[in-house]
Amino acid sequence: xxxxxxxxxxxxxxxxxxxxxxxxxxxxxxxxxxxxxxxxxxxxxxxxxxxxxxxxxxxxxxxxxxxxxxxxxxxxxxxxxxxxxxxxxxxxxxxxxxxxxxxxxxxxxxxxxxxxxxxxxxxxxxxxxxxxx
Numbered sequence: 001x002x003x004x005x006x007x008x009x010x011x012x013x014x015x016x017x018x019x020x021x022x023x024x025x026x027x028x029x030x031x032x033x034x035x036x037x038x039x040x041x042x043x044x045x046x047x048x049x050x051x052x053x054x055x056x057x058x059x060x061x062x063x064x065x066x067x068x069x070x071x072x073x074x075x076x077x078x079x080x081x082x083x084x085x086x087x088x089x090x091x092x093x094x095x096x097x098x099x100x101x102x103x104x105x106x107x108x109x110x111x112x113x114x115x116x117x118x119x120x121x122x123x124x125x126x127x128x129x130x131x132x133x
Contacts, residue, residue: 023038049096067124072115086103087104087105
């Protein structure tokens, strides 16, 4: 009887150690992925370029809109205090230190033009939006 109680308690306690799949796990081009573990507010873009078990956070939490084709990933996220919307352009084949992060809307438009991003590359995955700039 004691063994059964210990076994049941162990199963209940160890169950909380299992993380399982994230809330959102969306494959993006290249080695990029859209990932949120527990809530949409944790949504970020991660990269797994070298090792299957190590991921680098490319765009930190609060991503709420993403669009992509095979060459580019565009994203919108909130600033830390959630009063600004930041724009990001990821060139899939470029090194991580060469991507364009945390752009204002004006800088984003200029960078889009200079990179000649296609007009049909839009934010196709939109999770939620609360701030305006």
